Amino acid sequence: MLSRLLAHGDFLNLSRFSPDAVKPQTLQLENGVHVHIIAPGIVAFCPQTLNLKSKYIVLSSGVHGNETAPIEICDDLVKRLFTGSLVPAHAVLFQFGNLDAMAIAKRFTEENMNRLFCGAHSAGEGRVNDERIRAKQLEDTMAAFFADAGDNAEKLHYDLHTAIRESKNEKFAVYPFLHGKPYSREQLSFMKACGVKTILLSESATTTYSYHSSLNHGAHSFTVELGKVQPFGQNDMARFEEARNTLTSLVCEPHLSLDDDLSDMVIYRVNQVINKQADDFELYFADDTPNFMDFKQGDKLASETGAKYFAEQDGEAVVFPNANVVIGQRAILTVVPASLEYINV
Ligand SMILES: O=C(O)CCC(=O)N[C@@H](CCC(=O)O)C(=O)O
Numbered sequence: 001m002l003s004r005l006l007a008h009g010d011f012l013n014l015s016r017f018s019p020d021a022v023k024p025q026t027l028q029l030e031n032g033v034h035v036h037i038i039a040p041g042i043v044a045f046c047p048q049t050l051n052l053k054s055k056y057i058v059l060s061s062g063v064h065g066n067e068t069a070p071i072e073i074c075d076d077l078v079k080r081l082f083t084g085s086l087v088p089a090h091a092v093l094f095q096f097g098n099l100d101a102m103a104i105a106k107r108f109t110e111e112n113m114n115r116l117f118c119g120a121h122s123a124g125e126g127r128v129n130d131e132r133i134r135a136k137q138l139e140d141t142m143a144a145f146f147a148d149a150g151d152n153a154e155k156l157h158y159d160l161h162t163a164i165r166e167s168k169n170e171k172f173a174v175y176p177f178l179h180g181k182p183y184s185r186e187q188l189s190f191m192k193a194c195g196v197k198t199i200l201l202s203e204s205a206t207t208t209y210s211y212h213s214s215l216n217h218g219a220h221s222f223t224v225e226l227g228k229v230q231p232f233g234q235n236d237m238a239r240f241e242e243a244r245n246t247l248t249s250l251v252c253e254p255h256l257s258l259d260d261d262l263s264d265m266v267i268y269r270v271n272q273v274i275n276k277q278a279d280d281f282e283l284y285f286a287d288d289t290p291n292f293m294d295f296k297q298g299d300k301l302a303s304e305t306g307a308k309y310f311a312e313q314d315g316e317a318v319v320f321p322n323a324n325v326v327i328g329q330r331a332i333l334t335v336v337p338a339s340l341e342y343i344n345v
Pocket residue numbers: 064114115161162163164165174208210223319320321322
């Protein structure tokens with residue numbers, strides 16, 4: 001395994017197709033970088049020396065198995081770190097989330113992993129499926145990684161996804177609920193440098209991975225949506241060049257110079273979180289309606305036995321509409337325009 005990893009860095013392929021060969025171990029590359037192989041799909045790289053300015057960065061991808069563009073970006077970074085063509089300036093943990101779902105090119109095998117964080121993996125019936133077990137492993141390995149950071153180091157978590165449908169704003173990020181903590185102007189600049197100029201303020205508690213790391217580790221965290229679901233190898237990676245370059249700089253440059261001009265950022269806040277309550281939940285717009293399609297006040301958005309849902313304001317837009325979620329889960333978010341002043345940055 002080692003010779004293959006050092007020659008090609010194909011950690012993701014090994015993890016996917018020969019997981020038993022991926023044994024936990026720490027090695028040191030010729031350039032002095034320490035590599036901690038933690039489990040299939042989970043690996044950390046640490047520079048030979050860390051200092052008070054070192055960042056602790058978690059890049060998770062593939063929490064949904066068919067969201068391939070970010071998996072390909074992270075696979076490429078991991079390959080270049082293993083083979084020494086990139087040298088990290090900060091500690092970075094890569095987590096390729098749902099290896100089983102990648103194998104079947106599906107969002108998940110049994111249960112949506114991105115609803116299983118903040119300990120939800122162990123609630124109710126407990127860790128009864130592979131997604132629940134893996135969500136706990138992702139949480140545990142993140143906790144161990146951030147524990148090394150101590151209290152003062154900057155902790156970052158970008159949970160990289162792609163949307164199921166087209167989006168009017170192709171790249172966007174969900175800023176998890178901060179419970180009154182300040183929003184970060186620097187983080188918005190970082191998103192902009194990634195080509196992500198649309199930000200959606202969640203403003204409520206969830207059990208997503210980015211909310212978990214924000215709440216429980218005080219990390220600067222985002223769910224980042226890069227384009228639309230495509231099979232492996234079929235992404236137009238040119239569309240994600242800014243994200244790829246900026247993530248590379250984040251990992252490899254001691255200090256990032258970011259453009260502080262946020263005037264072209266588009267900020268939305270969530271207005272309605274519509275959870276599915278009945279089997280007959282139905283959307284009232286076309287299947288190919290893109291994310292951020294806006295409606296007029298009073299337009300009917302969805303219905304199900306016992307409830308009808310309407311746009312409450314002119315310009316209210318839908319994000320992540322999905323009638324096929326399980327009962328109790330989010331079937332639509334609606335968002336309304338907000339501003340930088342609204343979040344005081
Ligand atoms: O396109 C969709 O419907 C879903 C894309 C996706 O996986 N989005 C994340 C967002 C998580 C968040 O709200 O922070 C998800 O639904 O898990």
